[in-house]
Amino acid sequence: MKHKPYLSLSCVLKTQNEGLVVAEVSQPSLGVGYELGRAVDMNKKILCLFRPSCGRVLSAMIRGADNGRSVQVKDYDPSDIEQIISKYFTVTFPSL
Numbered sequence: 001m002k003h004k005p006y007l008s009l010s011c012v013l014k015t016q017n018e019g020l021v022v023a024e025v026s027q028p029s030l031g032v033g034y035e036l037g038r039a040v041d042m043n044k045k046i047l048c049l050f051r052p053s054c055g056r057v058l059s060a061m062i063r064g065a066d067n068g069r070s071v072q073v074k075d076y077d078p079s080d081i082e083q084i085i086s087k088y089f090t091v092t093f094p095s096l
Contacts, residue, residue: 020092022085025062025073026054036062036072040071047088048073049081 020040023032025048039046048066050058052075066073076084 018079020047022049024049024051025058026051026056028056028059031057033062036065040065043070044073045092047085047092049084050075051078053077 021036021044023036023046025032036046036048046065048062048071050062050073058073060083065071070087074084074088
């Protein structure tokens with residue numbers, strides 16, 4: 001049975017308490033889009049991860065939101081994900 005992701009109110013409430021959101025955006029999702037919009041509204045740091053090999057094109061709205069500071073969008077290959085996330089945290093949160 002394939003797992004179907006869903007967004008619940010608890011996800012949105014957790015976003016309020018966290019300093020950042022990391023979202024995998026290869027699969028179009030209204031729920032993830034909603035959560036990202038709320039995170040932007042709450043001035044959270046956002047890292048969106050897109051896997052080009054999925055055969056889709058990333059939404060221009062998400063791609064265009066990348067400002068290099070609070071919102072970053074990174075293309076990734078699954079074999080490189082740890083390195084990408086590690087670099088993101090090292091640059092974005094150097095005190096960790």
